[in-house]
Amino acid sequence: MVSDRNDDGDTLQLDVLDLFDAWPETSLRLVLDCVAADDAMTRSVGLWGVSIIDFGGTKYFGPIAAAASDPEPRVRADVMSTLGTIFGTGDPSRALAILIAGTVDAAPEVRSAAVAALQSSPDDMVTDVLVARADDVDPRVRYWAAWSLARRPVCEARAALERLATDENADVRDAAGKVLGLPTSSL
Known part of the structure; x- marks a missing residue:
C-alpha cells in the first residue's frame, strides 16, 4: 500500500x-x-x-x-x-x-x-476559524473554506463567502458561488 x-x-x-x-x-x-x-x-x-x-x-x-x-x-x-x-x-x-x-x-x-475536515463540525467557534481561512494565501485552503462555510447561518460566513466569490482563483470563485447559490453565468 x-x-x-x-x-x-x-x-x-x-x-x-x-x-x-x-x-x-x-x-x-x-x-x-x-x-x-x-x-x-x-x-x-x-x-x-x-x-x-x-x-x-x-x-x-x-x-x-x-x-x-x-x-x-x-x-x-x-x-x-x-x-x-x-x-x-x-x-x-x-x-x-x-x-x-x-x-x-x-x-x-x-x-x-483540516479546513475540509471541519466542514461537518457544528461547533460555533469553527465558523470563526473557517472565516479566517477564507483569507489564506493558498487557494486550496480558500477553496475548502468556501465549501466548509456552507450552511453556516452566521453573517460573518456570508461576508467571507461573498469575498471568496470574487477571489482571483477560478476554483475558489466557483466553489463560493455554488455555496451562495449564484447563477453560473455570474461566476
Whole structure:
C-alpha cells in the first residue's frame, strides 16, 4: 500500500481489509508497527490501518493524535482527514482541537485537509476559524473554506463567502458561488 494506495478500483484496500478480518491481532500489531516506521508513507498507511481497525477511534486515538505533529506534512494532512471522519468521535474535543490547530499549520496541504475536515463540525467557534481561512494565501485552503462555510447561518460566513466569490482563483470563485447559490453565468 505504500507504493499504490489507489490501485485499480481500490482492490488492494479491499484485500487488506479482508486480511484485517482474517487476522485481527496480527493486523493490529503490523499496523501499529507501520505507524512507528521511519518512512512517512509507511506511517500514513499505518494511520489508515488504525482508523479502519479502530473505526470509532475509541481504542487507538492516541497514535493518530500524536501523528498530528509528524515532521512530514503528508502524514499530518492524513491525520486531519482521519479526524474529520467517524474516527474523530473517539475523542471529539481533542479531535476538534487538533483540527483547529491544523488550520494554521505551516504546510498548505495540512491546512486544506483540516479546513475540509471541519466542514461537518457544528461547533460555533469553527465558523470563526473557517472565516479566517477564507483569507489564506493558498487557494486550496480558500477553496475548502468556501465549501466548509456552507450552511453556516452566521453573517460573518456570508461576508467571507461573498469575498471568496470574487477571489482571483477560478476554483475558489466557483466553489463560493455554488455555496451562495449564484447563477453560473455570474461566476
